[in-house]
Amino acid sequence: MDASALPLFCQHLLSQLASPPHEVRRLFHGRGRRWAGLEQLTADWLDGQVQISLFKEQDADFLAALTAALHDLVQTDIWQRSGAVSLLVQHRDRVGSPMEVIWGELQTWQQVTENGLKFQLDLGQKQNNGLFLDMRYGRRWVMDQAKGSKVLNLFAYTCGFSVAAIAGGAAHVVNLDMAKAALGRGRDNHRLNGHDLNQVSFLGHDIFKTWGKLKKHGPYDLIIIDPPSFQKGSFALTTDYAKILRRLPDMLAADGKVLACVNSPAVSPQFLIDGMADEAPELKFIERLDNPPEFEDLDHDSALKAMVFAR
Template identity: 60%
Template sequence: MDLNQLTTFIQHIETQLASSPVSVKRLFHGRGRRWPGLEQLTADWLANQLIISLFKQPEPLFIRALEAELTSLTQRENWRNTGATCIAIQHRYQTNQQLEVIWGTLEEKPVVDEHGLKFQLDIGKNQNFGLFPDMSEGRQWVQQHATGKHVLNLFAYTCGFSVAAIAGGAERVVNVDMAKASLSKGRENHKLNQHDLSRVQFMGHDIFKSWGKIRKSGPYDLIVIDPPSFQKGSFALTRDYRKILRRMNELLADQGSVLACVNSPVVDCNFLIETMKEEAPFINFQQRLDNPPEFEDIDPQASLKALVFR
C-alpha cells in the first residue's frame, strides 16, 4: 500500500460523505483497482460508522499515517455534520479478523435500511458484516420479480434475498445454508420487517447432501444461487457450481427464473453462461444485473457477476 496515496483515499471519503450517504454504502472500493497503491483498502459506511478494511498487512508507517489522517478527518466540520459515531479498522488479513476502534464507540449490532428493508449487521467478530452491499441490485431485482412466486434461496447466509422476496410478495421462500447461526440471523431480519414467518422455511443443511429435501419443497418459480467463491471443505467454485446447475431440471418450475451469482475474479460471465448451457440447456441467459456504481472495477468481469436466466 502506497503511503503517498492516503490523501487521495481521505479526499474520496470526504466527497462521498458530503453526498449524505445512506444507511449502508461502500465509500471507497480499492479492490476495484482504480486507485493504484490502494488496492487492498476499502471503506464502508454502516449506520453512521466508518469501517476501514485492510486486506493485506501494511507497513507500520502506513498504519500510523492512516490513523493520523482518520483522526484529522474527525476534526473537520463536514465530518461532524455526518452524525458519525465511530471509526474502526478491520485487519482482514489476520486470522482472527481483528477490528480496532480508533475513534468513537462501536455499535456491534446496528440495524440498517436498504431500499426500505431492515437488516441487522454484526460488526467486529466476523469477516463479513451480515449484508453484502454489492448485491443490493440483486436484492432489488428479486423483490421486483417475486410476486406470487415460490422461491429457493441457496447459500442463504442471513437471508437477504429472502427478505427481499417476501417484501416483493413471494408466496413462499425456502432458505438453505449449512450455517444455522446465519439462518437464525435471517429469521431475525424477517422479524425486523414484520414478515409472516409461516411463508419462510429455514433449512440448516449441506446443500450437496440435501437435494432430496430441497426437491420435496419444490418446484420453484425463482431460484437464487449465491455461493461463496471458496469455502474450505464445503465449496469449490468451478467444481461445485456445476453440480448445482445440474439439479435445475428437477428444481425449476416451467417458465421459472434463476439468478446465478459469482463474486470471484478468476471466472467471468462466460463461466456461468457456458456451464448453464452444458448442465441445464433448457435455461437461457437473459441479462447481467448492474453492480452499484461504487463497486466499479477496471475489469468488469473481475467484479460481482449476477446473471438472470430463464
C-alpha cells in the same frame, strides 16, 4: 499499498460524507483497482458507523500513516456534520479480523437499511458483517420479481435475498445454508421487517445431501444461487457449481428463472454461461444485472457477476 495515496482516499471520503447516504452504502472501493496504491482498502457507511477495511496486512509505516490520516479526518467540519458516530478499521487479514476503534465507540449490533428494508449487522465479531453491499441491485431485482412466487435461496447466509423476496410479495421462500447461526440471523432480519415466518423455511443442511428435500418443496418460480468462492470441506466454485446447475431443471417451474452469482475476480461471466449450457441447456442466458456504481471495477468481468437465466 502506497501511503502517499492516502490523502486522495481521505479526500474521497470527505466528498462522500458531505452528503451522507440515507442507507447503508460503500463509500470507497479500492478493490476495484481504480485507485492506484489503495487496492486493499474499502470504506463503508453503516448508517452512522464508518468502517474502513484492510484486506491485506500492511507494513508499520503504512498503518501509522493511515491512522494519522484518519485522526485528521475526524477533526474536519465535514466529518463533524456527517452524523457519523464511530470510525473503525477492520484488519481482515489478521486472525479473527479484529476491529480497531479510531474514533467514537463500536456498536457491535448495528441495524442498517437497504432498499427500504432493515438488516442487523454484527460488527467486530467475524470477517463478514452479515450483508454483502455489492449485491444491493440483486436484492432489488429479487424484490421486483418475487410477487406470488415460490423462491429457493441457496447459500442463504443471513437471508438477504429472502427478506427482499418476502417484501416483494413472494408466497414462500426456502433458505438453505450449512451455517445454522447465519440462518438464525436471517430469522431476525425477517422479524425486523415484520414478515410472517410461516412464509419462510430455514434448512441448515449441506446442499449436496439435501436435493430430495429441496425438490419436495418445489417446483420453484425463482432459484437464487450465491455461493462463496471457496468454503473448506464443502464448496469449491470451479468444481462444485456444475453439480448445482445440473439439478436446476428438475426443481424449476415451467416458466421459472434462475439468478446465478459469482463473486470471484478470477472467474468471468462466461463461466456461468458455459456451465449452464453444459449442465442445463434448456435454461438460456437472459441478462447480467448491473452492479451498484460505487463498486465500479477496472475490469468489468472481475466484478460481481449476477446472471439471470430462464427456460
